[in-house]
Amino acid sequence: MEQQLKKPELLAPAGNLEKLKFAIHYGADAVYIGGQQFGLRSKAGNFTFEEMKEGVDFANQYGAKVYVATNIIAHNENLVGAQAYFKKLYEVGISAVIAADPALIQACRQAAPDLEVHISTQASIANWKTVEFWKNEGIPRVVLAREVSVQEIKEMKEKVDIEIEAFVHGAMCISYSGRCVLSNHMTARDANRGGCAQSCRWKYDLFEDGIDDDAAISEQADEDYTMSAQDLSMVEHLPDLIEAGVDSLKIEGRMKSIHYVATVVNVYRKIIDSYFDSPDQFELNPEWVDEIWKAAQRSLSTAFYYNEPTHRDQLYGKPERIPKFDFAGLVLDYDEQTQIATIQQRNNFGVGDEVEFFGPNFYHFKQTITELWNEKGEPIDRAKHAMMITKIKVDQPLNYYDMMRKQK
Missing domain, CATH: 3.20.20.70 (Aldolase class I)
Known part of the structure; x- marks a missing residue:
């Protein structure tokens, strides 16, 4: 069996x-x-x-x-x-x-x-x-x-x-199982005791061994070398x-x-x-x-x-272009009758922005913000202040702890 x-x-x-x-x-x-x-x-x-x-x-x-x-x-x-x-x-x-x-x-x-x-x-x-x-x-x-x-x-x-x-x-980690000594050597920060300076992710010049020349080989490349x-x-x-x-x-x-x-x-x-x-x-x-x-x-x-x-x-040459997203807001409440969500701002957003809401169990939907109010119910164009409470008209139901993100 x-x-x-x-x-x-x-x-x-x-x-x-x-x-x-x-x-x-x-x-x-x-x-x-x-x-x-x-x-x-x-x-x-x-x-x-x-x-x-x-x-x-x-x-x-x-x-x-x-x-x-x-x-x-x-x-x-x-x-x-x-x-x-x-x-x-x-x-x-x-x-x-x-x-x-x-x-x-x-x-x-x-x-x-x-x-x-x-x-x-x-x-x-x-x-x-x-x-x-x-x-x-x-x-x-x-x-x-x-x-x-x-x-x-x-x-x-x-x-x-x-x-x-x-x-x-x-x-x-570029070192075996994270047992790094680069950080300690270069910055006196012991990676094995919590002080990793991520030295492998720095950009380095590359020189040819035995050649007495200040010109780095890596100057001919599009990107400096890393050990990352x-x-x-x-x-x-x-x-x-x-x-x-x-x-x-x-x-x-x-x-x-x-x-x-x-x-x-x-x-x-x-x-x-x-x-x-x-x-x-x-x-x-x-x-x-x-x-x-x-x-x-x-x-x-x-x-x-x-x-x-x-x-x-490895990471070398021109980095891959990866779309970047900001955590723009946290859903605190949702009113079924009005379809208005209460959002705590986590990054700047405003009217006209396309945003995406998502929650547990892979719940997703996108929409453009058409109406936005502050905590007092006054219309505003943008949520500029950190952690401010806003209200947004949304296209689908939301739950507490759902998140709103926006592409940078």
Whole structure:
């Protein structure tokens, strides 16, 4: 008898409390966040314990989980307070921590033995024997290195009974599993302790080795060279990862915008649910791919999942022209009788602009703004002020937390 496929968890990034709520509202089964210690995104809107508690309470209303990244490579001074930190995470209701350093894993187990530990992608797990090692250590889930293939994942699942989490969308690091030393060397900001300066995305001149000449080879090119990879996207190949047995499909991007989080989660939620509604008849809807490009910041690639990446998976030369969209407004209310929506402004918009409304479960429609009022009901031409409350005549019904965007 053929084994029935298990629907994977959709795991989304949440750089702050507002992004957490959007991610869950738009379909994430779980979110991962950073606290104010031990995480690799020091510039993200990292959570206080009070914000974590509010996030956990919100997630519980939707049956979702909250994980905390504690994935730095720790130096001696970084270990101070670790046990107290993990104990507090358990007390506020965090479902699991994501860690790579054995010292932090040990600290968590000593201070909060009932708090799950997931092994971070920073541990560079790329073979089934390493997966087996962590299972024997009592770890319930590993986050794979981004350098593994679909075939390697299948072998891991066949040989080891453990949950596997794999990235499906977002930025790729040019260093192996994010173990970067460029940032530290060039800026004294340690990427392995949360200070990445994204040195690989800078533009560089290229010189020929051994030639004593100030003229850079790259001056002959249309664009300076970078060491930057295209972003990962498995939006067109998600069934391959589901059928390989991946238990959690992870979206990268705790530093990304609310528009990015909501859009990407919405698409992957739709694909997962559509596939499980009818696996044998599943077909990819081109609209789902088009939607992903509305949130894309760079060209997209399948990275290591099918072949070793080549120069085609790098960013060089003239960048691909990608349409840019602004998160223009958040729907706060909708009146069925008048067909007027109350919108909180997030970016400048006004009468005559074509906008697109979208919401969970891939609800979309476009229209031109023909009538616009301020909070007092006075007619205005543009919503110029940040977070101002406006009212718009809309063509179709809307719901709280639907979003309005506008092409730049």
